[in-house]
Structure formats: structure tokens, C-alpha cells
Amino acid sequence: MKKFEEKTLNSEKIYKGKIIDLQVDEVSLPNGKTSKRELIRHPGAVAVIALTPEGKIVMVEQYRKALEQSIVEIPAGKLEQGEEPAKTAERELEEETGYACRDMKPLISFYTSPGFADELVHLFIAEDIYKLENASPPDEDEFVELLEVSLEEAQKMIEEKRIFDAKTAYAVQYLQLKERLKEK
Incomplete structure (x- = not known):
């Protein structure tokens, strides 16, 4: 297990572009609560x-x-x-x-x-x-x-x-x- 790992509960693709993609993930936090993460995906x-x-x-x-x-x-x-x-x-x-x-x-x-x-x-x-x-x-x-x-x-x-x-x-x-x- 990774220290302070946030497990993805749900992932929603918001935008798919030429350079980046945007998604919003709902995650389970180490303390048991949940939160949202806005993530940019980039090919490098x-x-x-x-x-x-x-x-x-x-x-x-x-x-x-x-x-x-x-x-x-x-x-x-x-x-x-x-x-x-x-x-x-x-x-x-x-x-x-x-x-x-x-x-x-x-x-x-x-x-x-x-x-x-x-x-x-x-x-x-x-x-x-x-x-x-x-x-x-x-x-x-x-x-x-x-x-x-x-x-x-x-x-x-x-x-x-x-x-x-x-x-x-x-x-x-x-x-x-x-x-x-x-x-x-």
C-alpha cells in the first residue's frame, strides 16, 4: 500500500483535448472521508x-x-x-x-x-x-x-x-x- 493513498471511487471524464484531458475523481481519503480531485492528464x-x-x-x-x-x-x-x-x-x-x-x-x-x-x-x-x-x-x-x-x-x-x-x-x-x- 502507498502511504496516504487515495482510492478512486468514481471518475468522470470532463474534457478530451489535443494536448490535455480533464477528469474529476471522487476519492476515499486515508481518514475514511471522501473528496474530489480535478486531474489533468498529459502525454508527457x-x-x-x-x-x-x-x-x-x-x-x-x-x-x-x-x-x-x-x-x-x-x-x-x-x-x-x-x-x-x-x-x-x-x-x-x-x-x-x-x-x-x-x-x-x-x-x-x-x-x-x-x-x-x-x-x-x-x-x-x-x-x-x-x-x-x-x-x-x-x-x-x-x-x-x-x-x-x-x-x-x-x-x-x-x-x-x-x-x-x-x-x-x-x-x-x-x-x-x-x-x-x-x-x-
Whole structure:
């Protein structure tokens, strides 16, 4: 048995969408009472840390409707049905940035909002990246601007809230830690 497990008594599908599904579950709590849980089901996603040969972080700026603003992010995207995360990472890197890599290495996977969503993001590091002559275009409903920023510029973007999402902040902190360990 899982500690503090909530057993599902009833599950109602509310919405089935292109990216997410929404359901409401009635659950039995550890103390015997019941409660409702609103849950977002997501197929999972990938995010990619890619550094240019000059050591710049490859990022994109795009408008995020949920935030009603543009933010700067590392390349990322949703897993397609049956697609391996490393393949998704390679595809998203190419579509969003025009870059490819010779080696895509997994770093870590993490849940973005486990209080209400099951989205699992697989974070990769793209090694030995290079610009493609004929890269795949972004999705037709995706408008992004390519940015290549230094670690210091990325840190400043976090302070200015231009970088404002967990996966990108995590990536910047990972690179900061890696840099500090190199200095020792």
C-alpha cells in the first residue's frame, strides 16, 4: 500500500483535448472521508538543453496564452503517441531552433505540477550541436524566435521574469552548478 493513498471511487471524464484531458475523481481519503480531485492528464513532454560551440544556450521566445505574455524557454514539446522521448527531443530541437545534435543524452525526468497534473517532462542535453541547412519548420500554430544567450544573460532573464517556467529555470540552474563544479 502507498502511504496516504487515495482510492478512486468514481471518475468522470470532463474534457478530451489535443494536448490535455480533464477528469474529476471522487476519492476515499486515508481518514475514511471522501473528496474530489480535478486531474489533468498529459502525454508527457521533453525539454532540451543545447549549447552552441561558443557556449551559448539555445532558447526560443514564444507567446504563452496561459500567461498572456511571451517568455524565453529552452526548446521543448509534447510526446507524440508511441514516440521515444529522445526522438521527440531531437525533433523539437530541430523544429524550434534549426539545430541538430550528434548525441542526445537524458539528464532527469520530473513532474511539473503533481498536485493536479501527471505531465512528466524528460530533460535532455544535446551534445555536439550543429545548424541544419534545411531544418523542419515549426508547427503551423507555433511562432518562435531563436535566441542564443550566455549563462549570465539567462540568469538575468530569470531575474527579469523573461525566463519564467520551471523547466528552463531548472536548466539554467543545472548549467550554473556544472560551471561551479568545473571551477573547483
